[in-house]
Amino acid sequence: MATTVAGSPAPVEQFAADITAARSFLADGGTCGLKASGRRDVGCVISERPSTAAGTFTSNKVKAAPVLVCQEVLSSGAGAQAIVFNSGNANAATGQQCLENGRVMQRLLAEGPGRTHGIAPERVLVASTGVIGVQLDMDKLRHGISALRPSASNGERAVEAMMTTDTVPKTAAARFDVAGQAVTVAGMAKGAAMIAPQMVPHATMLAFMGTDAAVDSAYLQRTLTAAVEDSFNMVIVDGDTSTNDTALLLANGAAWPDGRPPLDGSQPECAAFEAAVRSVCLRLAQAMARDGEGAGKFIEVRVEGASTPEDARKVARSIAGSNLTKAAVLGADPNWGRIACAAGYAEAELDPNKLEIAIGGITLVRAGLALAYDEAAASNKMKGDEVRLYANLHLGDGAATAWGCDLTPEYVRLNSEYTT
Incomplete structure (x- = not known):
C-alpha cells in the first residue's frame, strides 16, 4: 500500500517494490553453488541506459576487493550501468587475487548479460557478501553470471540472491511528479548481522538503488551521502563494521521529461528527489534492524537536545x-542506568545533571536523577516487538534517531555456528 512521506517539502509517495520499479532497470538472481544451501547466490542489476552513479562504502581499513573496484569505477566520473554481485563469499582478505576476481566479475557481466546493452567492464560496479578470507570460486561464478537473464520481472530473484542470514527480503520505493511525469527511486538491500555501518563516500550491508530521474553526478553523490548519514549509518545490530558495506545509487533519466536539465541541486524538484532517496534509504535501513540476527524486538533510540547533530548521532548510536x-x-528491564552509561561514553558533550531518559513515553530520569515512576508500567512498554528509548541532553538543538534490535541467545547461537 502506498503512503505519503511525512514532513516532505514536496509530495512524495512511498510504496513497496524492488529496484525494477524504476524505469529501464532490469535485474536477476541465480544459483551457482557458492552457498551450501543451494539458494540464490549471484545476481545483477542493469540499466538499459547509461547512468550517473554514486556510492558510499565501509570505513573499515580492511576493505574487500569489490569496494575497491567500485571506488575505481566511481572515481573515473564516467558513471556506471550495472551492478554484479554474489553472496556466500565476501571476496575479501585473499590477497591480490580477490582484486582480480572483482575485475573478472566486471568482464563476465559485460560479456554476458550486459552485452545486449553495450555495457563496458569499467562501467560495472561489484559487490560481495559472505565469508571473509576464503578464495572466491570463479569457475562457479562464470557459470552463474553467464546464466543470468535480467528483466523487469526478475527483481525478486535478485533480492533473494543478495541474502545471507537475512530472513526476509528488503525492498522500498518512492515516487514523485515532475511536469506530469512519475519519477521513481527504488532499491533493495541485505543485512542482518555484522551491521554497524559507518559509510563514507571514498558501509555486512549492501544496498542497491536506482532512479529514473536524470541527476548530475556530483549532486547524486551529495544526496546519497546525506541520506546514508541518517539511515544506514544509524543502524546497529551488533556493532561490527563489515569489510564490504556498500550503498549504490544509479540515475538513468528514463522517466525524465525531454529537454529538462538534470537535477543539480538548484531546481524546485530537488526537494522531492531528496525526500524520495531519504525515504528509500530509511525504510531499507529500518528493515535491517527489524531483521537483525535472532532479533525479537526492534529498538528505536531518539536523542534530542544535543549540542550538535553529530553529537546526537553519537549518543543515539551508542545507546x-x-x-x-x-x-x-530482551528482558523488558527498564534499567535506565544502562542507557545513561551508553550516553556517557559516546564521546559527545554531555552534562549528567541535565540528562533526561524515557522508555516508551514514560520519563524515568530528569535532571540526571531518577523519578518516582511505575517500574511495572515501564517494563510493559518493553514487552512488545517495538521498543522506543528517548534521551534529552538539554544542551542544544541537535537531534538524531538510531535503530537496532535486542540481543538474544539466538544471535549468539547463529554466530557461533556460522563462519563470517
Missing part, C-alpha cells in the same frame, strides 16, 4: 549499540 541496553530490552 542503540550497547549490549547491556539490548539485553535489558
Whole structure:
C-alpha cells in the first residue's frame, strides 16, 4: 500500500517494490553453488541506459576487493550501468587475487548479460557478501553470471540472491511528479548481522538503488551521502563494521521529461528527489534492524537536545549499540542506568545533571536523577516487538534517531555456528 512521506517539502509517495520499479532497470538472481544451501547466490542489476552513479562504502581499513573496484569505477566520473554481485563469499582478505576476481566479475557481466546493452567492464560496479578470507570460486561464478537473464520481472530473484542470514527480503520505493511525469527511486538491500555501518563516500550491508530521474553526478553523490548519514549509518545490530558495506545509487533519466536539465541541486524538484532517496534509504535501513540476527524486538533510540547533530548521532548510536541496553530490552528491564552509561561514553558533550531518559513515553530520569515512576508500567512498554528509548541532553538543538534490535541467545547461537 502506498503512503505519503511525512514532513516532505514536496509530495512524495512511498510504496513497496524492488529496484525494477524504476524505469529501464532490469535485474536477476541465480544459483551457482557458492552457498551450501543451494539458494540464490549471484545476481545483477542493469540499466538499459547509461547512468550517473554514486556510492558510499565501509570505513573499515580492511576493505574487500569489490569496494575497491567500485571506488575505481566511481572515481573515473564516467558513471556506471550495472551492478554484479554474489553472496556466500565476501571476496575479501585473499590477497591480490580477490582484486582480480572483482575485475573478472566486471568482464563476465559485460560479456554476458550486459552485452545486449553495450555495457563496458569499467562501467560495472561489484559487490560481495559472505565469508571473509576464503578464495572466491570463479569457475562457479562464470557459470552463474553467464546464466543470468535480467528483466523487469526478475527483481525478486535478485533480492533473494543478495541474502545471507537475512530472513526476509528488503525492498522500498518512492515516487514523485515532475511536469506530469512519475519519477521513481527504488532499491533493495541485505543485512542482518555484522551491521554497524559507518559509510563514507571514498558501509555486512549492501544496498542497491536506482532512479529514473536524470541527476548530475556530483549532486547524486551529495544526496546519497546525506541520506546514508541518517539511515544506514544509524543502524546497529551488533556493532561490527563489515569489510564490504556498500550503498549504490544509479540515475538513468528514463522517466525524465525531454529537454529538462538534470537535477543539480538548484531546481524546485530537488526537494522531492531528496525526500524520495531519504525515504528509500530509511525504510531499507529500518528493515535491517527489524531483521537483525535472532532479533525479537526492534529498538528505536531518539536523542534530542544535543549540542550538535553529530553529537546526537553519537549518543543515539551508542545507546542503540550497547549490549547491556539490548539485553535489558530482551528482558523488558527498564534499567535506565544502562542507557545513561551508553550516553556517557559516546564521546559527545554531555552534562549528567541535565540528562533526561524515557522508555516508551514514560520519563524515568530528569535532571540526571531518577523519578518516582511505575517500574511495572515501564517494563510493559518493553514487552512488545517495538521498543522506543528517548534521551534529552538539554544542551542544544541537535537531534538524531538510531535503530537496532535486542540481543538474544539466538544471535549468539547463529554466530557461533556460522563462519563470517
